Amino acid sequence: MNRHHATGIVMAFAWMVLGFLALPAFAVVPISFTDTRYLAMPDEHWSLQHWRAFLSNREWHDSIWQSLWIACVSTLGAVVAGTLCAIGCWRASSRWSERVRTAMILPMAVPTIVYALGIYRLYVDLDLVGSAIGIVFAHTVTGLPYVVLTVSASLANIDPRLEQAARGLGASVGQTLRWVIVPNVVPGILSGAIFAFIHSWDELIVVIFIGGRAFFTLPRRMWDGINDNLDPVIAVVATGMILFTLLVLSAELALRARRPRS
């Protein structure tokens, strides 16, 4: 077989895999324009009726708003805690700091449903089920690994002598952190923030367990909608979510492209 041929086959396979990965997510886009009254592809013509229904539905708006602020606040928490943790581990760089870093990644490694069950048990005792602080805290903790990972990756590229140089030139630990370390890991912090945000934005399982009656984030309202009735508005919301996520991800990509290479 000639080489050109082989490359063609590999390329075709690669595109198939890529399509298999990405395309199912986009199936909701035509469904959102369906003219039927249930979740299905457009039957005779495309219609905007479900988009109109979505735009005039307060429940969905409340959910968007709820998802948005929970994601923002828990991202903030995850960024601050995760960045400090990563920098601390980097500075200490001992056997123990390696263990701490591994422990920080646990929320990502443990199956979410197991994790959610554990949090639920704890929150029942603490009376935090259905509370804002409870959800924000859970999302902060589960968003933490993303920040720790990306900031640690950024730190790995920093010359440890930069800190020595700063201290040697008279900077206190705080000044060194503020003027030298943090500015050099900003790309890592932003990437981590974006991932932590997306994580909270589409997190479902934990919210199902601890959301109680007060918290219907966007994913949870979709889930309930699918269970109760097959309202095509769900496809509209899903399309919106995909668009929003793509937007955030491309911001992350653009950020990475701009990162100066030394």
Place this chain on the structure above:
Amino acid sequence: MLSPVPEPLVRFANVRKSYDGTVDAVSALNLEVARSEFLTLLGPSGSGKTTTLTMLAGFERPTEGRIFVDGEDVTDVPVEKRGIGMVFQNYALFPNMTVAENIAFPLRVRGVSRGEMNSKVMRALSMVRLDGFGDRRPQQLSGGQQQRVAVARALVFEPRLILLDEPLGALDRQLREQMQYELKHLHQRLDVTMVYVTHDQVEAMTMSDRVAVFSTGALRQVDEPRRLYEAPASLFVARFLGESNALPATVRQHDGGSCAAALATGETVTAVMPVRCAPGSAVHLVVRPEKILLGKAAQASPNRFAARIAEVTFLGDQTRLRLVAFGADDFIVKLANTAGQETFAPGTEIDIGWQAEDCRALAE
């Protein structure tokens, strides 16, 4: 009337450092650095020179002993409070700042006003001949320029002491030589005290007022470059600074500062003995390759031996001969390329010799 002995700027008093509790990285160190001096800590890697500098900077704490700067015990003073300028081998410039911001950094952490900061940064930039480079990023500069920025950053806040940790190690040879002179001239112009770490003996000799030679955690000798070269106190120093012919011998008798020693091949040699060794003890007789007399000149010298030329290498400024002598074939002679210098051919039998004061008997 006796003038009071000036307090040295830096004093290591019985300093010992061990990282793991078993091996000493530095042991029993007593060393003084005079005001306005350029002192180089010279030694192979693992000799303790960098550890010594790191302790002076404050990044490491001595296991034992005290360090004084300007008469003040700084052993427990944190790095940022010592007011010492530091230049690193890999420059350690902050990539998130411009050149000017890098240089301004030590002023910024000290809360210097904006106007004063600008004028000092400008002055520092022109001192290292980088006027107009203030707005560049460090990554846009060449290695030599980056190192100049690092130097400017270390001296902009007018510290009493500047430490340089192998600052020229990453540069190519030509640039390194040029930077050596630039650093030397800066030192002379600014009247600042500099402590410099290197493993390059030429660098040490070029720039230093005094050189401190380290090996295996111990300070072997501190002296002016010329005296270190001409009067090494140990075989290590003789071998580390420049080239040496070292002939194993046994002390027969000694008399004040000189001795008679027998070579393994039987000949007896008269040599200078800086550190007294008892008769019967093993020493090395050390002669610099450029001090060897050949042919007629050798016949008039008190130490005269037969040899055969094994190899002749012309190096431009000098010619290097490898001789078979004293039962080995690695005796080196260097001849300067001067007018009327004889030429030699391999295989020639020749007399070699040296003056007694050019040969030193040194213990291992």
